[in-house]
Each structure stands twice: as structure tokens, then as C-alpha cells.
Amino acid sequence: LIGRGGLLNHAPTISSALKALHDALLGHRAAVQKDILHRDISIGNVLVSLGDEASIFTDVEPQDRKQAGFLIDFAYAIELSRSAPSGAPHRTGTPIFMAMGVLREHGPHPIHDLHSFFYVLLYLT
Numbered sequence: 001l002i003g004r005g006g007l008l009n010h011a012p013t014i015s016s017a018l019k020a021l022h023d024a025l026l027g028h029r030a031a032v033q034k035d036i037l038h039r040d041i042s043i044g045n046v047l048v049s050l051g052d053e054a055s056i057f058t059d060v061e062p063q064d065r066k067q068a069g070f071l072i073d074f075a076y077a078i079e080l081s082r083s084a085p086s087g088a089p090h091r092t093g094t095p096i097f098m099a100m101g102v103l104r105e106h107g108p109h110p111i112h113d114l115h116s117f118f119y120v121l122l123y124l125t
Contacts, residue, residue: 004049004050005047005049006050008046008047010048011048014124017048020047020069020070021117021121021124022068023068023070024117028071031074036074036078036080037078037079037110039077039093039102040075040076041093041113041117042096043097043120043124044073046070046071047071047072048069049067076092076093078108080108080110093116097119098119099113
């Protein structure tokens with residue numbers, strides 16, 4: 001990924017940071033649709049695209065296809081349909097971006113990642 005993306009909090013404008021966050025959310029949605037839950041949404045795991053990479057999203061107009069950002073670090077990701085716990089010896093995620101449901105030890109759910117995206121947005125402000 002070196003040379004492909006920069007840190008979200010170093011985006012040149014708030015507009016580019018928001019577009020990158022939007023694209024990361026689209027990537028998250030695509031992962032959930034494939035039965036994958038990220039579980040570590042944080043400021044360091046959403047990158048701003050550098051260069052002119054083509055978007056993976058084909059349902060947008062050609063002039064809007066440049067991908068502004070993407071989600072990285074699926075080390076703690078799980079399959080949503082799994083039948084047993086992940087085996088991690090601790091809660092997964094970056095503490096200041098953890099959803100309340102995770103902190104209260106509720107089972108993994110996509111809404112927890114969305115809650116973490118909200119904390120990333122607050123961090124940017």
C-alpha cells in the first residue's frame with residue numbers, strides 16, 4: 001500500500017477526507033455483503049488515495065469514478081456467519097474508536113463498525 005494512500009487526517013482538504021471516508025464506507029458495505037466484518041475501523045485504517053486509481057465501484061458516472069479513499073487492515077476481520085468466537089484473547093479494535101456495543105461485550109455486528117466510522121468522523125472535526 002506504500003505509495004497508494006495517505007493518512008486520512010493528513011488529507012489536503014476536509015472535502016477530500018470526507019470523500020475518502022465515504023469510499024471506505026462503500027468498501028465496508030461491500031465487505032459486509034461478502035460476509036466479512038472489519039472490526040477495527042479507526043483513523044489509521046482509512047486511507048486517502050494517492051494518484052489516479054480507478055474506482056472499484058462501477059455504479060457511478062464515469063467522471064466520478066476516481067476512488068478517493070479505501071479501508072485497510074483486515075487483520076481482525078471475521079466472517080459474520082461464523083459459529084464460534086474468533087479466539088482473540090481481547091476485544092479487537094482501536095480503543096478510542098470502539099463502539100459502545102463492543103465495549104459492553106455485545107456480539108460482533110456491522111452496526112458496531114458504523115459506530116466506529118462515526119467516531120472517525122468526529123476525530124476529523
